Amino acid sequence: MSVKWEKEEGKNNGKLTFEIQPDKIKEGLDTAFNKVKKSLNVPGFRKGKVPRQIFNKMYGEEALYQDALNALLPSAYADAIAEAKIKPVDQPEINVESMEKGSAWVLSAKVTVEPEVELGEYKGLEVTKHSTDVTDKEVEDELERRRQQEAELVLKEDKPAEKGDTVVIDFEGKVDGKSFDGGKSENYSLELGSNTFIPGFEDQLIGHKAGDDVEVKVTFPDDYQAEDLQGKDAVFDVKIHEVKEKELPELDDEFAKDIDDDVDTLTELKAKIKDQIKEQKEAAAKSAVQEEAISKAVENATIGDIPEAMIEDDVQRQMDQYFAGMQQQGIDPNMYFKLTGTSEEDLRKQFREGSEERVKTNLVLEAIVEKENLEISEDEINEEIKDLASQYGMDEKAVRSALSDDMLKHDIAIRKVVDEMTDSAKAVLEEKKDEKEDK
Numbered sequence: 176m177s178v179k180w181e182k183e184e185g186k187n188n189g190k191l192t193f194e195i196q197p198d199k200i201k202e203g204l205d206t207a208f209n210k211v212k213k214s215l216n217v218p219g220f221r222k223g224k225v226p227r228q229i230f231n232k233m234y235g236e237e238a239l240y241q242d243a244l245n246a247l248l249p250s251a252y253a254d255a256i257a258e259a260k261i262k263p264v265d266q267p268e269i270n271v272e273s274m275e276k277g278s279a280w281v282l283s284a285k286v287t288v289e290p291e292v293e294l295g296e297y298k299g300l301e302v303t304k305h306s307t308d309v310t311d312k313e314v315e316d317e318l319e320r321r322r323q324q325e326a327e328l329v330l331k332e333d334k335p336a337e338k339g340d341t342v343v344i345d346f347e348g349k350v351d352g353k354s355f356d357g358g359k360s361e362n363y364s365l366e367l368g369s370n371t372f373i374p375g376f377e378d379q380l381i382g383h384k385a386g387d388d389v390e391v392k393v394t395f396p397d398d399y400q401a402e403d404l405q406g407k408d409a410v411f412d413v414k415i416h417e418v419k420e421k422e423l424p425e426l427d428d429e430f431a432k433d434i435d436d437d438v439d440t441l442t443e444l445k446a447k448i449k450d451q452i453k454e455q456k457e458a459a460a461k462s463a464v465q466e467e468a469i470s471k472a473v474e475n476a477t478i479g480d481i482p483e484a485m486i487e488d489d490v491q492r493q494m495d496q497y498f499a500g501m502q503q504q505g506i507d508p509n510m511y512f513k514l515t516g517t518s519e520e521d522l523r524k525q526f527r528e529g530s531e532e533r534v535k536t537n538l539v540l541e542a543i544v545e546k547e548n549l550e551i552s553e554d555e556i557n558e559e560i561k562d563l564a565s566q567y568g569m570d571e572k573a574v575r576s577a578l579s580d581d582m583l584k585h586d587i588a589i590r591k592v593v594d595e596m597t598d599s600a601k602a603v604l605e606e607k608k609d610e611k612e613d614k
Contacts, residue, residue, distance in 0.1 A: 179193075187480060203246050204243045244274075265287045267286045300600045309456065329419060335418075346413045348411040349410055373399075380413065392409070394409070427441055481535065494522065497526075540589055
């Protein structure tokens with residue numbers, strides 16, 4: 176016996192038994208001796224110069240077994256799982272079965288492995304058709320949004336504030352007659368109707384003019400980020416300094432040229448906006464088809480129970496990515512939790528909600544890659560390295576040293592099977608479209 180895998184019935188656990196052969200044991204013992212002899216003090220010998228036979232006579236070769244095993248185990252275990260063709264998802268529990276002198280060492284490992292995946296249909300799946308047509312109203316709405324962005328705020332002289340106006344205010348809020356953190360500010364610009372403040376706050380300023388003092392009464396929502404204020408009644412003393420209204424530019428050729436250097440007329444701007452919306456819709460439609468195709472492929476597959484270790488690993492990966500994104504934006508995680516009234520455990524629970532589905536999706540995609548047995552060329556690897564270097568602003572050599580060919584091939588293969596699933600699903604949609612047109 177070299178390697179033996181015994182999976183428990185109906186479970187993702189099993190026992191992996193494997194051996195370390197005498198020639199490897201000798202190498203491990205030599206390594207262990209060379210390490211330990213440096214610290215030995217034996218009368219008659221200089222430090223680090225004790226002969227092996229003297230060491231064996233004084234201490235016994237068995238004294239080297241543990242260090243030798245520590246040196247040999249990682250590669251022996253890796254070779255064993257490769258030979259057994261299993262995919263562990265957690266740290267193994269190693270046990271020594273025998274370490275007899277002159278014989279192969281026999282070890283066993285209690286291993287948790289990936290659940291088995293039996294693929295169903297994953298090509299040519301029927302998915303929902305998403306329209307990419309662009310209506311005149313969509314173009315007009317986008318044009319109006321850009322017009323609003325170019326609006327200027329001008330003072331309203333002795334006129335009451337209306338929804339959409341911006342007021343410059345001082346305010347101080349109190350709960351039970353006492354001020355609270357974050358409840359006071361001066362010369363604060365607030366757009367009425369933006370729903371930036373507590374519900375009801377902005378509405379109570381509508382109809383008031385510059386110079387007015389307004390008492391605003393509100394109730395904090397039950398899910399307010401500051402727990403000590405949740406559900407509490409508050410009174411804000413508000414001083415309105417200024418009321419400003421938006422002054423919108425005319426929708427004409429000059430406006431078109433002002434916001435886009437590549438057009439000369441409003442008609443050209445509308446045409447460009449239509450093309451941009453079309454492009455966005457096509458990208459969104461492709462993404463939706465892709466997500467639905469993947470989801471259906473997962474539904475069509477039969478997947479064993481997901482080990483807890485895989486769930487925890489996924490949650491931790493999501494957490495790490497989230498915190499990395501925070502750091503890139505210069506946000507301190509502790510400050511984020513304080514401001515949002517949440518905790519790291521709350522975030523962990525949030526990511527755990529979709530974890531099982533993410534794990535299942537990854538398992539199915541991995542199974543498809545294995546079944547398709549895709550060949551990834553050196554040109555594709557080089558192109559991937561260039562794309563990653565450009566995306567992260569890194570030198571291509573740095574990317575190459577950070578990622579192995581196997582990692583790069585894996586990512587390329589996953590993307591290729593997803594593209595193939597998406598294309599085959601879109602082909603079904605086109606066939607259905609042609610069938611309808613023929614009738």
